[in-house]
Amino acid sequence: MNDLMSRALNLAGLRGAQYADIRVVENHTESVVIKDGGVNNLSNEETAGFGVRLLVDGYWGFASSRELAAGEVERVTALAVEIARASAVAGGERVELGLPVSSQGVYQTPFQVDPFSVSLEDKIALLLSADAEMGRVAGIRTRIGNLCSIREHRWFANSEGALTEQTIIESGGGIQATAVAGGEVQVRSYPNAFVRQQVTGGWEAVLSWNIPRNAYRIASEAVALLTADPCPSDTITDLILGGAQLGLQVHESCGHPIELDRVFGSEAAYAGTSFLTPEKLNSFQYGSPQVNLTADSIRPLGLGTFGWDDEGVPAQSTPIVRQGLFVGYLMSRESAARLGMQSNGCMRASGWNRIPLVRMTNVSLEPGEWDLDDLISDTERGIYMETNRSWSIDDKRYNFQFGTEIGYEIKNGRLGRMLRNPTYTGITPEFWNSCDAVCSEKSWNMWGTPNCGKGQPSQIAHTGHGAAPARFRNVRVGVLK
């Protein structure tokens, strides 16, 4: 492996590259899907290959191939040089990468039980057990469950002396029950929306979620939602968001706008730009004093936890918002250099055939001091919403609208009637400035978002978001039609 990587880096230098790196990636993904009492999908996918990224005269080129052989490494490296030379045709500023990166070492995700060591029979049995529990509830139309295990082996070397090797293990899974009657379709999921919570870690994480034990409850809730009262229409009220929904709120309204490549316009044509422009750094009141957000790649279980990013920059933690003040970005070497800063290790590629982009690692809302029961007791009138059902936000990350699977009215400090089709909408800084309480470590959890899209060609990243329930004052809810 090292010989092939050295071959690429040497050839890149000989052909005029001032900087080069090569990543070799082997990904192994195992999926178990159960639907309505039967095995719907049992699959085992492997993909491997390498990508060479280099700078010639300050312009990028990248080429990749599945075939890890000396001749192909040479062809791909030469093609990357040709592409970089073509990049110069349109002109523009030459890329500066800042200080060199020469990390070396080996990293492996910590885990207790390798998810690939667990038999398929045991995995199927776990999901069938949950399926049977959901099946006990009359009125459920569709039951689905899935488990996902990922092992990704990554090697990285660059022309500045970096050489790292990492093995990342992910475990994920969940269940979903759908009830249909009349014109209503109601869905409940566990532990997270869209049938999947996911973490870096082993099988022990999946067992800790007690999926079968929650199956009957969520199926019952799906059926109950069919006849629940609708969320009040177009009303301003206080809102308490459950941790999983808040994790996605952080992802969309904080995680994306702090990507420094977006800020500089790299994603303008596709994912969009950001309202968090550089002059706001250290001066913009993003949220209330209760809001503290951190980006890190070191917290246990986070889908953004690793040893080094895909530029070889070590894992680290960065304050993003402190007592409401915006203080940090997610950065690459190139984007950080434009601000006279150093990368905080947020360059991640979705596979061997993609370049790294500035991506979220684990962007988390730090816990506050409230107990959830106390927070509800302290709320005279409002709505509690949990588990995402739909999410939408504008291309600068200001205006958002989210829907959740379930809501509960809060009246005189108590949870009351169940509400169907809850939605809420707002403008990002107004929303976060309306946050007046965040729950404590006791209800803080690391949530996984394994479906974050960005880039052309499309890349799907896996990101982590720690969050506990929090309260927001005077939010517009009930925007359905």
Add this chain to the structure above:
Amino acid sequence: MENREDAQKLIEQVLRRCAPQHAEAMLVAADSSLTRFANNAIHQNVHERDTTLYLRLLDGKRLGRSSSNRLDSTGLDELVARARLFAKASREDADFPGFVSDAKYQSVASFDPAAAACSPQQRATRVSVVCRLAAEKALNASGAYSTGWEVTALGNTNGVFAYHAASRVDYQAVVMSDDSSGHVESSGWRLDDIPVEALGGEAIRKAELGRKPRKIEPGEYPVLLDPYATSDMLENLDFHGMGAMTVQEGRSWMNGRLGERAMDSRVSIWDDGYNLEGNPLPFDYEGTPKQKVDIVRQGVVVGPVYDRRTAQKDGVESSGHTLPSKHRQFSPAATHMFMQPGDSSLEDMLHSLMHGLYITRFWYTRLVHPRDCVVTGMTRDGVFMVEDGELAYAVKNLRFTQSYVQALAEIDAIGRETRLLVESYYNIASRVPALQLKRFNFTGSTV
């Protein structure tokens, strides 16, 4: 590029290893390049080459799946061993409809050597035109231009073999000023399908017209939609209801509307995997030859598209609309959609609009309620107030929450020009016109 003989040989090597079990092997090979630009310069410029084999192996009534891009002898051995292991561990699937047999395939010639061989220098030269034109007007151009080819081949132990080679070209640009933006997008399979240099001018014009946008009150407005917004409507209607599984599970907008007139009588939507004005593929990802399917005919909901499993359940034939392995949980879906154009030019429609909004495209659209296909999303890259048939002023982006079914029930006019647009993640192609709709519900605005 994997030619027909190479692909068949590789697939046969896999199927031989599966004996005595029945199996189906699919090969997807691609060579694609993408030149991406931002701030009037190329900032990302990439190439990839890959060939992956997808195997489904049947052990009695138990199915195992595996995939790999390791194509040497050991890699093929492991591919088969893993599928066999997974089949053994699975449970009997009494509803498995079996693999395709006795299929007759119609070939479609959608391969342009010039598109497949387009060089980095050619792409860079083309995109640098919009970068230069934008810079000359103190505007900022971003976008992507991609070219390449893809081979799709499938064989199974029933003796079926299908092969299709296609080229592909996609172009998209957003041109921005400090307070405005314009968008252009087009897809095709011939290099000359997309006049990259000329299309850039469309985005530049919108960016110039869109300066000094005003904030307006949300509410109900008549709208004129560019084809980019129309394609979003078709993609959401497709994803949330044109596939038979969504209908069978009661979560489609077609439920309760089958055979009924749900849209304006000028609305006809169909799927055609053979049409050279689309992004053709003559068979689906389980080897069923594509059928041309009427989905909505003159406003009447005809029915969904099928794969083999959903077809068996409804006692009909598969229409050939299985999705690729990685999207199989959403299968089936229409992937080669066409919408019947009308007889109006965009200018005619604009001039006939006395009060309303002209919208370039929708962004980040998500389903809010499935049975009416209620969708929320934002406008993006050019919104204009139209008064007395003229563009009156630019408008700040708006959020809408709207039933797409109801929106298509009240149409003032349909454009006569169409554009082919291919959604990048699920590869859903639609050739669509501009639409003038009587009402559209805006529920918020942005900063």
